[in-house]
Amino acid sequence: MICKQREARVHLTQIDQGKIKKVDLCEQCAKEKGVDDPTGYALADLLLNLGAPTESTRSTSTVTSCKSCGLTATDFKKSGRLGCPDCYAAFKEILSGLLESMHRGTRHIGKRPGAGRPPVVASDQLTLLQQQLAEAIAVENYEEAARIRDRIKSLKSADGRVLSA
Amino acid sequence: MKLHEFLPVVSQAVGRVGPNDWVVLSTRVRLARNLRSNLFPDRAKKNDRIRVCGIIRREVEALPQMAGGFAESMESLSAFEKQTLVERHLISREHAMRGAGSALVLSKDTSLSVMINEEDHLRMQSLKPGMQLQEAWVAIDEVDTALSKTLDFAFSDEFGYLTACPTNVGTGIRVSAMLHLPGLVLSEQINRVIQAANELGLAVRGLYGEGTEALGNLFQVSNQRTLGQKEEEIIERVGKVVNNIIENEKNARGLLLQNNPKMVYNHIGRAYGILANAHSISSKETMNLLSLFRLGFDLGFFPGVQRSFIDELFMVTQPAHLQARFAGKLSAEERDIRRADMLREAFRNVERPSMPSDPASSLDKT
Ligand SMILES: [Zn+2]
Ligand SMILES: [Zn+2]
Numbered sequence: 054m055i056c057k058q059r060e061a062r063v064h065l066t067q068i069d070q071g072k073i074k075k076v077d078l079c080e081q082c083a084k085e086k087g088v089d090d091p092t093g094y095a096l097a098d099l100l101l102n103l104g105a106p107t108e109s110t111r112s113t114s115t116v117t118s119c120k121s122c123g124l125t126a127t128d129f130k131k132s133g134r135l136g137c138p139d140c141y142a143a144f145k146e147i148l149s150g151l152l153e154s155m156h157r158g159t160r161h162i163g164k165r166p167g168a169g170r171p172p173v174v175a176s177d178q179l180t181l182l183q184q185q186l187a188e189a190i191a192v193e194n195y196e197e198a199a200r201i202r203d204r205i206k207s208l209k210s211a212d213g214r215v216l217s218a
Numbered sequence: 219m220k221l222h223e224f225l226p227v228v229s230q231a232v233g234r235v236g237p238n239d240w241v242v243l244s245t246r247v248r249l250a251r252n253l254r255s256n257l258f259p260d261r262a263k264k265n266d267r268i269r270v271c272g273i274i275r276r277e278v279e280a281l282p283q284m285a286g287g288f289a290e291s292m293e294s295l296s297a298f299e300k301q302t303l304v305e306r307h308l309i310s311r312e313h314a315m316r317g318a319g320s321a322l323v324l325s326k327d328t329s330l331s332v333m334i335n336e337e338d339h340l341r342m343q344s345l346k347p348g349m350q351l352q353e354a355w356v357a358i359d360e361v362d363t364a365l366s367k368t369l370d371f372a373f374s375d376e377f378g379y380l381t382a383c384p385t386n387v388g389t390g391i392r393v394s395a396m397l398h399l400p401g402l403v404l405s406e407q408i409n410r411v412i413q414a415a416n417e418l419g420l421a422v423r424g425l426y427g428e429g430t431e432a433l434g435n436l437f438q439v440s441n442q443r444t445l446g447q448k449e450e451e452i453i454e455r456v457g458k459v460v461n462n463i464i465e466n467e468k469n470a471r472g473l474l475l476q477n478n479p480k481m482v483y484n485h486i487g488r489a490y491g492i493l494a495n496a497h498s499i500s501s502k503e504t505m506n507l508l509s510l511f512r513l514g515f516d517l518g519f520f521p522g523v524q525r526s527f528i529d530e531l532f533m534v535t536q537p538a539h540l541q542a543r544f545a546g547k548l549s550a551e552e553r554d555i556r557r558a559d560m561l562r563e564a565f566r567n568v569e570r571p572s573m574p575s576d577p578a579s580s581l582d583k584t
Binding site for chain 1: 252254255256257258260261337359362363366367370371372373374375376377378379380381382383384385387388389391419442443444445446447448449
């Protein structure tokens, strides 16, 4: 039991590297830790939570926070959750050991999103096009600039809708 | 349309059949996806969650698979409606706690369910009756492929699909089967089976509770690893283990009937007696007794009964479904009384169990 205050109702067992680990939680603690949903939970998160750092998380990383979302390494170790897709690059060092112990390998070999250039979310595409427009104007390629301007116009009229590139 | 007008009635929802559904109640494949350049739901501000939810919801609703389906923001659903969805296995408990900026899209037959802004931007699942892992995978793979044409998923060559929790990264896949294993529990072999599955990298959890305390002898088997393996390998591995557990359950039942038929008869006879005659019964006791009743049905002791009748009782005796029958909020004591009333009524036409003189013969029926 974590809080040792209420009756433990959520019991979790997992065999990890030949050792049985048991954790008993009251409903409230389980909810706070998000472990009351049996499908979306793995003990590794919880162990991170309990302040039992693995070898890899103990090794001090030079990166202390993710530039994109501001999540710190401490935040991550506390919650076991990352803040944004860029966190994977930011905390790569901490993650690599963790992923190795959690998974079957550390490299993805499964499905990939649709072949060819991936589609772009409207807002990102807008930034990209505005950048291209500025570049086109800078090199006085007005034909290209006009084409980009048209695309920006159509993108804006789509009201944030997602477009395929 | 209100959720309750949309959801199939319970008898229809549980009446669907599938391979080996005497053990495998349902199989599910779930994929986790996120949009590139957007903070994960728990890190994002409310406005961003609402924006992302809008973008995704539009694309999901436009899928041909969702024609005639149901879409709603989580803040527009009542606590009672959310609980009903949890009891139907259509959303996670975690999603039921969400509000503004999260949404749900269900296909017409509810076999596809897409949770928007749960722990990840997208959690999409395909739920099938019986042992249909491959079918469930094909269905959700199609949805994912279609969505990847209009949504830019966060993906890295090294780590695959990027998820809020590193336990889901890579394929983002969770393959699971919901199993009814009274034979393995009664013969005290369940812990051995759980351990063997754990050693193969699979998690086995009580659907409600754990180990031998699992209510209704219902267990969920699922993969834990998502990175470094192909989706097909993960599905095959879970499928192999589940098929193995089915065989084990069959053998356990056979051995029990051979070595200790009176113990089995006693359990089933008593379960029938209480279900048919109690005047107050908790949800916990109900599930455990219905499990024994279901076992009795599998063994051919209740020839006049349909399996869907039992599975319907499993569902309608759950709190939200019970509440739906009796408008208004019920206290726990009132619920136990209403539950017993409902069970006595349902059991009025169920004949007493008829145990065969040759116990082993009943096994052929499964
Ligand atoms: Zn607690
Ligand atoms: Zn980040």
